[in-house]
Amino acid sequence: xxxxxxxxxxxxxxMETGKVIxxxxxxxxxxxxxxxxxxxxxxxxxxxxxxxxxxxxRKILLAPGDRAPVGSLIAVIAExxxxxxSVIAGAPAMAPAPGKPTAPASTPGAIxxxxxxxxxxxxxxxxxxxxxxxxRSPAGPGAESPAxxxxxxxxxxxxxPVMAPVASAVQHAGGRVKASPLAKKVAxxxxxxxxxxxxxxxxxxxxxxxxxxxxxxPAAAPxxxxxxxxxxxxxxxxxxxxxxRATIAKRMPLSxxxxxxxxxxxxxxxxxxxxxxxxxxxxxxxxxxxxNDFVIRACALALIQHPEVNASFQGxxxxxxxxxxxxxxxALDEGLITPVLRDCHAKSxxxxxxxxxxxxxxxxxxxLKAHELSGATFSIxxxxxxxxxxxxxxxxxxxxxxxxxxxxxxxxxxxxxxxKVGRRMMITLSCDHRVMDGAMGARFLQTVKRYLxxxxxxxx
Amino acid sequence: xxxxxxxxxxxxxxxEEMKRDPRxxxxxxxxxxxxxxxxxxxxxxxxxxxxxxVDTPIAESGFTGVGIGASMVGLRPVIExxxxxxxxxxxxxxxxxxxxMYYMSGGQYNVPIVIRGPGGPAHQLAAQHSQSMEVYFxxxxxxxxxxxxxxxxxxxxxxxxxRDDNPVVFIESETLYAVKGExxxxxxxxxxxxxxxxxxxxxxxxxxxxxxxxxxxxxxAEELEKEGISVEIVDPRTLRPMDAGTIIGSVRxxxxxxxxxxxxxxxxxGSEIAAFIMEHAFDxxxxxxxxxxxxxxxxxxxxGLERAKTPSKERIMEAIRRVCYxxxx
Numbered sequence: 001x002x003x004x005x006x007x008x009x010x011x012x013x014x015m016e017t018g019k020v021i022x023x024x025x026x027x028x029x030x031x032x033x034x035x036x037x038x039x040x041x042x043x044x045x046x047x048x049x050x051x052x053x054x055x056x057x058r059k060i061l062l063a064p065g066d067r068a069p070v071g072s073l074i075a076v077i078a079e080x081x082x083x084x085x086s087v088i089a090g091a092p093a094m095a096p097a098p099g100k101p102t103a104p105a106s107t108p109g110a111i112x113x114x115x116x117x118x119x120x121x122x123x124x125x126x127x128x129x130x131x132x133x134x135x136r137s138p139a140g141p142g143a144e145s146p147a148x149x150x151x152x153x154x155x156x157x158x159x160x161p162v163m164a165p166v167a168s169a170v171q172h173a174g175g176r177v178k179a180s181p182l183a184k185k186v187a188x189x190x191x192x193x194x195x196x197x198x199x200x201x202x203x204x205x206x207x208x209x210x211x212x213x214x215x216x217x218p219a220a221a222p223x224x225x226x227x228x229x230x231x232x233x234x235x236x237x238x239x240x241x242x243x244x245r246a247t248i249a250k251r252m253p254l255s256x257x258x259x260x261x262x263x264x265x266x267x268x269x270x271x272x273x274x275x276x277x278x279x280x281x282x283x284x285x286x287x288x289x290x291x292n293d294f295v296i297r298a299c300a301l302a303l304i305q306h307p308e309v310n311a312s313f314q315g316x317x318x319x320x321x322x323x324x325x326x327x328x329x330x331a332l333d334e335g336l337i338t339p340v341l342r343d344c345h346a347k348s349x350x351x352x353x354x355x356x357x358x359x360x361x362x363x364x365x366x367x368l369k370a371h372e373l374s375g376a377t378f379s380i381x382x383x384x385x386x387x388x389x390x391x392x393x394x395x396x397x398x399x400x401x402x403x404x405x406x407x408x409x410x411x412x413x414x415x416x417x418x419x420k421v422g423r424r425m426m427i428t429l430s431c432d433h434r435v436m437d438g439a440m441g442a443r444f445l446q447t448v449k450r451y452l453x454x455x456x457x458x459x460x
Numbered sequence: 461x462x463x464x465x466x467x468x469x470x471x472x473x474x475x476e477e478m479k480r481d482p483r484x485x486x487x488x489x490x491x492x493x494x495x496x497x498x499x500x501x502x503x504x505x506x507x508x509x510x511x512x513x514v515d516t517p518i519a520e521s522g523f524t525g526v527g528i529g530a531s532m533v534g535l536r537p538v539i540e541x542x543x544x545x546x547x548x549x550x551x552x553x554x555x556x557x558x559x560x561m562y563y564m565s566g567g568q569y570n571v572p573i574v575i576r577g578p579g580g581p582a583h584q585l586a587a588q589h590s591q592s593m594e595v596y597f598x599x600x601x602x603x604x605x606x607x608x609x610x611x612x613x614x615x616x617x618x619x620x621x622x623r624d625d626n627p628v629v630f631i632e633s634e635t636l637y638a639v640k641g642e643x644x645x646x647x648x649x650x651x652x653x654x655x656x657x658x659x660x661x662x663x664x665x666x667x668x669x670x671x672x673x674x675x676x677x678x679x680x681a682e683e684l685e686k687e688g689i690s691v692e693i694v695d696p697r698t699l700r701p702m703d704a705g706t707i708i709g710s711v712r713x714x715x716x717x718x719x720x721x722x723x724x725x726x727x728x729x730g731s732e733i734a735a736f737i738m739e740h741a742f743d744x745x746x747x748x749x750x751x752x753x754x755x756x757x758x759x760x761x762x763x764g765l766e767r768a769k770t771p772s773k774e775r776i777m778e779a780i781r782r783v784c785y786x787x788x789x
Contacts, residue, residue, distance in 0.1 A: 030705045182715050182746040201747070201785050208715065208746045 003087055004053025006075035008068045011042045011370035018042050019067045019243065020074065029057045031077050038075075041243050045337065045373060046189070046366045053077045058084050179206035186211045190365045191333065215365065244335030255397050259313075260433040263392045264441040266449050270408045270423040273455040286350060291425070292328075292382045293353040295405055297458045298451035300324040300344035300352075303378055306444040310377050312398040313434040319398075327376030327396065328356055330363040338396060339363050340376045349458055380405060390426035400435040403448070404428040425452075462645050467637040469611040470500045470576075473618040474538065476647045478508055481536060484622060485512040487523055488540030488577075497542045498578060498637055524550035524575065528557050528627075532569045538622060544579030544593040544631050551596070558627040559602030574621045574628045580671055581722050581759060581770050582634035590759035590766075592723030597629040598700040598732075604628045604653055605699040609674045611641035613697055616651030624653060633671050656703035658710065662692035664784055666710040668733050669720040670695050673771060677720055680776040689784050699729060707733065708740050715746040716783040720771055725753030750779040 008018045021039040025031060035051045055077040062074040076084045177194045179187070183206045187194050190211070197214045199206035241249065273294050280289050303310040303324040312319045324345040327338040339359045344352060362368050378400070381393045384407040393404040406426040413422035427448065431441040451457050464472070478484045485508075490497050492505040492515040505513040516523040520541065527537035541547045547554065554575065562570045579593040598605040604626055608614040614632065621628040659674060660681055669677040674695050681691035694710050696702055711717050717737050719730040730751035737749050755769045 180746045181743045185743045207785065 003082055003084055004051075004055060004077040005073050005087060006037065006049075006051070006077060008062075008070050008072050008074050009040065009047075009049055009370075010070045011040065011047045011373075015042045015070055017067050017069050020062050020064050021046060022064050023060055024048075025051075025057045027057055027060055031055060031057050042370070042373075045363070045368045047368070047370055051077065055079050055082075058082075059088055061088065177206065178204060179211075180208065182208050183211050190215045242334035244332065244337060248335055251396075252394055255395050259395055259397060261392075261395060261430050262433050262438060262441070263428055263430055264438065264445050265390060265392075265426060265428040266445045268425045268427060268449045268452045269413075270425045270452065273452050274408065274423050276455045280349075287353045287357075289349060289353040290356075291384060291408055292380070292405065293349060293356060294452060294455060294458060295380060295382065295403070295427075295448075296326055296328065296341065296344055296352050296356060297347075297349050298448045299378065299380060299403060300326060300347070301451055301458070302444055302447040304345045305447055306440065308436050308440045309401050309429075309431070309444040311400045311435050312377070313400065313432055314398075318400075318435050321377040323377070325375050325377045327379035327399070328359065329379065329381040329393075330360050332364060337363050337368075337373075338376065338379055339368055339372050340374065342375070378402070384408065384425070390428055392428045393430050395430050395432055400432045401441065401444075402430050404430065461642045463640055464611060464643050465637065466611045466614050466632070466639045466641070467498065467500055469615040469641075469643045470618055470632065471502055471504075472643070473615045473622075474501065474504060475507065477538075477619055477622045478504070478512060480647065481622075483534060483536045484538065485514065485530075485535060486538045486540065487514040487516060487527055489516055489518055489523075489542050491515060491540050496540065498634065500632075500637075501540065520546050520549035521553055524553040525557065527573050527575075528553060528561070528571055531571045531573045532561065536572050536622060538574045538576060541575060541577030543585075543589055543634075544577045545589050545591055547575065547577070547593060547629075548596070550575075554597070554603070554627070554629070555600050559600045562626070563602060570625050571627045572625045574618070574624075574630050576618070576621075576630040577632065578634045578637070579631040580633050580635075581754070581766070584761055584763060584766060585634070585759075586761040587758035592721065592728075592754070594629070594631055594699055595723055595728055598729070602627065604701065606630045606653060606697065607670045607699060608632070608697060609636070609671050609695050611639065611643045613651060613657075613695075615643050616649055617653065617697060619650045620653050623650065628653070635672055651697070653698045654701040654703055655698065656694055656696045656706035658692060658706065659695050660691065660693040662690040662714065664690045664714055665692065665716040665718060665780055666707070666714045667691055667693045667718045667720060667776070667780065668696060668707060669693060670697065670699075671722065673720040673722050673776075676771065676773050677776055680773045680780065683773070684777055684780055687781075687786065689780060689786055691780060696733075702733075702736075704736065704740065708737065711737050711741045712744045715744055717745075717749045718752060718776070718779045718783055719749065720752045720776055720779075721754070722770055723754050724756045725751055726756060728753055747783040747785065750783050752776050752779045 011018065019041040021041050023038045025035065025037050031037070031051045032054050033051055036048045037051050037057070038049045040047050040049050056079060057075060058078050058080075059076045060074070061076070062068050068074055073087070076087055078084050178199060179194050180201065184194070186192075186208055187197070192211055192214050194206055194211075197206050197210050200210050201207040270291070273291070277289055277291065277294065280286060307320045307322065310321045310324060312321070323343055325340050325342045326344045327340050329336055329338045339362075341352065341356055341359060347355070359368075359372065376396070376399060379393075379396050379402040381402060382405040383391060384405055386407075388406050389409065390406040391404050393402045395402050404427065408423050408425045410421050411424050412419045413424065415422075427445065429441050429445050474486065478486075486501055486504060491501045492510065492513045495502040495505070501513065516526075524539055527539040530537050541550075558571045558573060579591065581590045581592070594605050594607055597603050604621070604624065606617050606621055606628060608617045608630075618630060621630050660678060662681065667677045667681065674693065677691075677693050681693060684691055692710050692714055694707055696707065717734070719733045721728050721730045723729075725731070730753050734749040734751055737745070752771045752775050754771060757769060759769055760766055
């Protein structure tokens with residue numbers, strides 16, 4: 001069996017470094033291909049890292065909480081008798097201090113160090129499936145000391161459980177929140193505040209099913225009123241950047257400074273779309289459709305009609321995309337994440353509704369797969385739920401445009417000589433001037449507006 | 461694959477290993493002419509002769525010492541305890557000589573012996589002959605301890621024990637000698653020491669149990685299936701070294717665990733496994749680990765009291781329901 005180098009995987013386009021949140025296996029554990037080795041925090045999400053080889057996890061080279069460049073060696077899987085010293089010696093300098101910038105080391109060759117997946121070892125009660133065990137012939141008498149195989153193996157570098165959010169929730173409660181360790185872990189992963197969860201175990205203990213029930217009904221958790229700070233307390237606190245916030249801080253100036261933005265705004269009459277949505281949502285068994293789903297569908301169709309907006313600036317050329325992969329901004333407490341809904345032009349309204357909801361839920365649960373975080377050709381940011389009339393968004397390079405969507409408001413509108421109440425929504429397109437001009441953006445916006453104002457077009 | 465009893469499987473393992481390796485011999489009370497108190501050594505004297513099947517006086521400390529000495533100069537004895545409770549008389553030889561010789565001689569002498577015989581509760585053998593003897597041995601560094609639950613395991617593990625270069629305590633059971641099961645006839649079929657087995661797959665709870673308790677847990681699992689509780693049963697087979705990976709792997713899947721042992725619970729195998737699960741799978745637990753153990757009392761002779769002392773199917777089921785937070789149906 002070969003020695004398997006476990007390297008920091010590249011889990012998204014923008015990923016340069018990754019942090020081990022927690023090792024799920026420890027040194028000495030037997031690993032089969034496909035086992036989850038660790039949770040990795042990338043710039044966008046927490047992703048589970050699978051083992052690509054089988055053997056024993058011989059060495060962990062990156063401590064939980066530490067960061068390493070993509071492609072660098074973070075652990076070694078091998079059989080117990082294999083020499084791994086040379087592999088470890090060849091590893092680059094390890095574990096830069098957290099917070100210190102690390103040089104991007106994403107060489108494509110580093111990833112190919114990972115050997116092809118090894119099939120899991122047979123695990124069967126059927127002795128026929130079991131390899132006949134080799135006769136023990138230790139090098140010398142008693143070479144194999146029973147103590148070596150003993151139950152009490154040291155577990156160096158054991159990961160401290162990531163429980164910070166839980167701990168703070170418990171402190172707030174005044175009384176102790178009783179929850180099983182698993183419930184705490186699941187709550188931390190999903191960002192659930194245990195204070196607002198009703199426990200169904202003995203003595204009101206919160207167990208996993210309670211946390212799961214709480215996450216499946218997100219509306220149930222009310223916003224907790226914040227206590228008014230006292231006048232004698234500290235004047236400020238420095239909050240360390242979350243991984244997401246750090247990425248946004250790094251990437252947005254890379255957009256706003258070099259990308260010459262211009263903005264085109266339009267008002268859309270949403271009366272008919274509103275009625276149609278009510279009608280669709282009253283159909284039994286049909287998925288619930290949101291205003292944003294209408295906007296996604298309208299943009300997807302408009303992008304195919306106006307490919308010059310569905311385009312990326314490449315220095316000496318402009319890449320025009322033939323498919324509409326739309327990034328949908330999802331707000332989390334830690335920052336903004338834009339998962340990608342692929343091929344929106346080829347999806348029906350209800351398909352978009354189902355998939356967008358699933359994507360948003362998994363984003364909040366931080367359960368996205370790496371490929372769902374990259375590859376958008378256009379993005380939509382909707383602040384409608386915050387009662388925002390209109391705003392403008394910053395383009396997420398290499399995309400060429402982003403649409404900022406305000407709320408649907410009831411406003412007085414002139415109809416002939418009369419004033420009536422109508423539903424209106426402001427949309428603002430931010431465009432990369434290197435890719436397109438004002439007229440192109442305006443025409444695209446006009447098409448989006450027409451789709452939304454004549455929403456039956458979205459259904460045919 | 462042949463169907464045979466647990467007793468026959470042990471006998472076959474002995475015969476195969478004695479044929480394979482001329483250094484292997486059997487020693488103990490009534491192992492030769494009488495062919496073993498439980499007939500495990502049946503036919504061996506006739507087949508291999510009195511030099512390799514040695515009857516001894518009633519002197520456990522003496523013949524265990526003879527075996528240890530023989531092993532130090534190159535032989536591989538299999539020492540039979542008529543019942544493992546008698547091994548208490550040889551405790552000094554086992555704990556102070558066999559287990560420590562390799563260490564104290566600086567690696568000059570190892571002690572490749574197997575000490576085997578029945579132990580644990582049986583049918584009205586009373587206080588002195590019903591003890592779960594493994595607890596006296598797995599505490600000792602330098603000893604391996606095996607408890608095989610099925611005929612297949614009895615054969616495969618006894619062969620592994622004989623081939624092992626360390627002293628191995630191999631405790632069978634009076635109540636299992638007549639149990640029948642499939643046993644591979646391949647003379648090279650060996651089950652490595654230190655490998656647990658998942659006897660039954662399930663989703664909701666892991667039950668760790670061996671020997672008679674494993675069979676009782678199986679019955680409990682079948683009944684609980686009707687209540688919608690899916691029980692996974694892990695049989696450690698070797699108590700030391702213990703297969704941590706299989707047990708922890710199962711608990712990580714089910715998030716709950718019950719450990720069953722026949723002996724009294726205090727500082728027993730259940731304590732050890734429960735602590736181990738807590739140390740290694742704390743964040744995966746959705747409920748505290750439960751132990752189901754024998755009562756803290758000497759084994760009574762009276763049949764009804766004997767039943768009351770030993771964990772019953774009902775007690776195992778109750779513990780499983782508790783860790784699953786399930787109402788009794």
